[in-house]
Amino acid sequence: MAQTMTAPAEVDERQPPTELFRHLRSSPAGLRSREAAHRLTVFGPNELSRRHGRRWPRQLRAQLTQPLAVLLMVAAMLAWAGHSAPLAVAVLAVIALNAGFAFVQERQAEQAVEALAAYLPASARVMRDGAPVEVPARELVPGDVMEVAEGDRICADARLIDGVVAVDMSALNGESVPVTRAADAEPVPGPLLEARELIFSGTSCTAGQARAVVTHTAMHTEIGRIAALSQRGRVEPSPLERQVRRATWIIAVAAVAAGLGFLPIGVLAGLGWTAAVTFAIGLIVANVPEGLLPTITLALAAGIRELARAGAVVKRLSAVETLGSTTVICTDKTGTLTENRMRVTRVWLAGADRDVAAAGPDRNLRDLALAAAVCTTARPADGGDPADGGDPTELALLRLAETAGVAVDPAGRDAARTALYAFDPRDKRMSVVTAGRLYTKGAPESVLPLCTTALDAQGRAAALTDRHRAGVMAAVDRYACAGLRVIAVARRVAAPQRLTAGRRAAETGLTFLGLVAMVDPPRPAVPEAVAAAHRAGITVHVITGDYGPTAAEVAAKVGIGHGRLRIVTGAALDRMGDAALDRLLADRRETVFARSSPEGKLRICEALRAEGHIVAMTGDGVNDAPALRHADIGVAMGRSGTDVAREAATMVLTDDNFATIVRAVEAGRRVYDNVRKFVLYIFAHAVPEIVPFLVFALSGGAVPVPLTVLQILAIDLGTETLPALALSRERAEPGLMDRPPRAPRTGIIDRRLLWRAWGLLGVTSAVLVMAGFCWTLWRIGWRPGDALPPAAHARATTMTFAGIVACQIGTAFASRTDHASLRSIGVFSNRLLLGGIAFELAFAAALIWLPPLRPLFGTAPLGGAELAFLAPFPVIVWGVDEIYRARLRRRGPRPAMAGPATWTTHPVPAPGS
Numbered sequence: 001m002a003q004t005m006t007a008p009a010e011v012d013e014r015q016p017p018t019e020l021f022r023h024l025r026s027s028p029a030g031l032r033s034r035e036a037a038h039r040l041t042v043f044g045p046n047e048l049s050r051r052h053g054r055r056w057p058r059q060l061r062a063q064l065t066q067p068l069a070v071l072l073m074v075a076a077m078l079a080w081a082g083h084s085a086p087l088a089v090a091v092l093a094v095i096a097l098n099a100g101f102a103f104v105q106e107r108q109a110e111q112a113v114e115a116l117a118a119y120l121p122a123s124a125r126v127m128r129d130g131a132p133v134e135v136p137a138r139e140l141v142p143g144d145v146m147e148v149a150e151g152d153r154i155c156a157d158a159r160l161i162d163g164v165v166a167v168d169m170s171a172l173n174g175e176s177v178p179v180t181r182a183a184d185a186e187p188v189p190g191p192l193l194e195a196r197e198l199i200f201s202g203t204s205c206t207a208g209q210a211r212a213v214v215t216h217t218a219m220h221t222e223i224g225r226i227a228a229l230s231q232r233g234r235v236e237p238s239p240l241e242r243q244v245r246r247a248t249w250i251i252a253v254a255a256v257a258a259g260l261g262f263l264p265i266g267v268l269a270g271l272g273w274t275a276a277v278t279f280a281i282g283l284i285v286a287n288v289p290e291g292l293l294p295t296i297t298l299a300l301a302a303g304i305r306e307l308a309r310a311g312a313v314v315k316r317l318s319a320v321e322t323l324g325s326t327t328v329i330c331t332d333k334t335g336t337l338t339e340n341r342m343r344v345t346r347v348w349l350a351g352a353d354r355d356v357a358a359a360g361p362d363r364n365l366r367d368l369a370l371a372a373a374v375c376t377t378a379r380p381a382d383g384g385d386p387a388d389g390g391d392p393t394e395l396a397l398l399r400l401a402e403t404a405g406v407a408v409d410p411a412g413r414d415a416a417r418t419a420l421y422a423f424d425p426r427d428k429r430m431s432v433v434t435a436g437r438l439y440t441k442g443a444p445e446s447v448l449p450l451c452t453t454a455l456d457a458q459g460r461a462a463a464l465t466d467r468h469r470a471g472v473m474a475a476v477d478r479y480a481c482a483g484l485r486v487i488a489v490a491r492r493v494a495a496p497q498r499l500t501a502g503r504r505a506a507e508t509g510l511t512f513l514g515l516v517a518m519v520d521p522p523r524p525a526v527p528e529a530v531a532a533a534h535r536a537g538i539t540v541h542v543i544t545g546d547y548g549p550t551a552a553e554v555a556a557k558v559g560i561g562h563g564r565l566r567i568v569t570g571a572a573l574d575r576m577g578d579a580a581l582d583r584l585l586a587d588r589r590e591t592v593f594a595r596s597s598p599e600g601k602l603r604i605c606e607a608l609r610a611e612g613h614i615v616a617m618t619g620d621g622v623n624d625a626p627a628l629r630h631a632d633i634g635v636a637m638g639r640s641g642t643d644v645a646r647e648a649a650t651m652v653l654t655d656d657n658f659a660t661i662v663r664a665v666e667a668g669r670r671v672y673d674n675v676r677k678f679v680l681y682i683f684a685h686a687v688p689e690i691v692p693f694l695v696f697a698l699s700g701g702a703v704p705v706p707l708t709v710l711q712i713l714a715i716d717l718g719t720e721t722l723p724a725l726a727l728s729r730e731r732a733e734p735g736l737m738d739r740p741p742r743a744p745r746t747g748i749i750d751r752r753l754l755w756r757a758w759g760l761l762g763v764t765s766a767v768l769v770m771a772g773f774c775w776t777l778w779r780i781g782w783r784p785g786d787a788l789p790p791a792a793h794a795r796a797t798t799m800t801f802a803g804i805v806a807c808q809i810g811t812a813f814a815s816r817t818d819h820a821s822l823r824s825i826g827v828f829s830n831r832l833l834l835g836g837i838a839f840e841l842a843f844a845a846a847l848i849w850l851p852p853l854r855p856l857f858g859t860a861p862l863g864g865a866e867l868a869f870l871a872p873f874p875v876i877v878w879g880v881d882e883i884y885r886a887r888l889r890r891r892g893p894r895p896a897m898a899g900p901a902t903w904t905t906h907p908v909p910a911p912g913s
């Protein structure tokens, strides 16, 4: 019974398997489901518990003590000392609100990233009730018998009971060279981590296949003890956040300088010291853009959520913006460009091509099909997605055997196997030994050199001459040029000890059985996505393990290469020096890197990055991990990829589809654009807020102060926040994917943005606002030098306040596009913005018309004439910007944000290629 079972911490994994099974009350057939469920409640889920359950007080404290908040606190204290209690309270409210806002945003962003774990469920294959099943890794319990195969992440500590695996232990001991682990019946000597019989949670299997009995789970595992994984690394700020933080500081310093500068001018203009200090503080508080950073974090988090819905799980906030500046996508072929649903259509037997559907199964076909099917490890899933059962190439071979009348049962196949030389992406072949025979299948160039004989039409082995070999390779080329994937199949009959004496010794003197050619149709969405990538100035290279002509045909079918595709083989790449590779890549001609190795992939990635490219690189195998880590955006396949690749990647595609990468690039560009939109909007208000004070100060007090400090705060805190947030959710502007990628080092706040914010929108608004203020004074009958009664002054300042609000509505509409006309995206298409503006109006109306608020904010009700005067303001501000954008469009294609200087959207021919 489980209650009497040894507690996991006490299980001694050093015991021989038979004793271990007795202790764990288990057997090689695994646990019963009920017993496993029971153990799960007793021992708890197989998860590493978080150390920092309650992090929020610390996070909140961090928000309240960040430098901008401290700056504002000093301002509040000065206001208090200067007997401006309402101002001090208002500034404290600003601090509290901003800290709360930033805190919520950061939590949301964090949750968005954490929630992604749900898209990447770690799972394990275990024996339950005597049959293999896939269970979530968190449900593993001590006593479970789990299967481990190439590419799996190992999720519990266990002792091997059969098989041999290579294990990457770097998570535990930092050692990056995989070590061999094998089952053994003896007790384990020496240090645990070095034991040949044990495997550990957090490590990964890089080759081979084995079964193991789970000894420890959750915090009882070695990695749980070290608790290495429970400590989450600090989230690095994204380049965008860093840029904005810098800009925020520059503006804060400018605001403080302006505030301090205003002090003497205010006093000279006739304000008392107290009033001058109050206004100076108001200027500082108004212009410190404290809400900017959290809003950017929120925009990036929203981008992550949206990408996840579109099938791309992004693991880092900063990846969203990097995606937007992608200049090169290096994609693999199988499963990304193609559907990964293979079907054998033709075979090549004894020198003749045959259509599988038409040919009756004769002895040679049966031999070929049986050999190919025995040399597999895939298990077809019952009715489920074919991709769930294993390698689609192998599933196609199992189906071929069925068609040929020699169906292979996966369980019997595995039981009869006495050796497995796993598929190696460098050698591009695999072999198994079963019933005294070795079966090999793989890339023809890899298998053919190992063959010395071939089956003739009568099924007899005859010597394989050079002429034969040339004939085989010519057939391979014919199939490949039709886009077919070709696998060569061979076998060897020899004494068992020769076949199990190691790969090199076993895979010699083979008899060539024939070729198998299969179709793998391109995914329907890919041609459109490739065209979109080209319009967006992105180069697409294919880096594939497959044969050049096959890959080139598929690539050409989906539009890669603009009809001028270049093929570089793995061997050619190996011979090429770094300088030659740089030259090759510099011309931006799209290339198929065929028969590539993981090292080749890494080299291409490094060379492209050294050229200043932003590289998105796909990969699915264990060996792809270095390239995935090295790329700017490592993209792993969520369905067909290995756990190791998924862990190394920045982005995981839940649908394995190339089109999703392009969609992710589009989302990245849109998020970046939207950040610019709200930066523009938030910057634009500075001018109409500062100009009234300048007029007051420069007139030496002859013109009354046009705006009160609390009115400024009401704008910054109340009316402006929601529209700014709504801008961060704006839809894509037309032409978003028709422009070249943004140069990664382009600052988000460039000269054009500042000119538009301050010079155009700001100055227009300031002129209108001052016009409203002066017009009101003139209507009241005030003339320069006259004394102004408080009620009349309140009415005039209210007009300034309402004028700024009205102008900000126009600015919000103008900010919605960077280049395009508002009409092209639909005037009312951003519902959130409409809601934000409704709130803005209601808030302003409350301040102007609600009697309890009026004395606090120094406002007075406005009449019909004033409202009529204000009504055109939004349209004028937006209209001026609309004219500016129209002129910009007329001047030619989108300016700025272009890529590297050598960039051209159309490929240029390679020198000498």
Ligand SMILES: Nc1ncnc2c1ncn2[C@@H]1O[C@H](COP(=O)(O)OP(=O)(O)OP(=O)(O)O)[C@@H](O)[C@H]1O
Pocket (backbone or CB within 6 Å): 332, 333, 334, 335, 391, 393, 394, 423, 425, 428, 429, 430, 441, 442, 443, 444, 485, 486, 487, 543, 544, 545, 546, 547
């Ligand atoms: N299961 C397998 N057994 C034996 N040989 C295989 C197997 N899978 C692939 N091959 C051979 O190895 C070659 C390389 O395969 P690999 O998986 O590295 O890349 P790929 O699937 O062809 O393409 P991509 O890199 O685009 O995914 C294939 O072209 C094929 O000839």
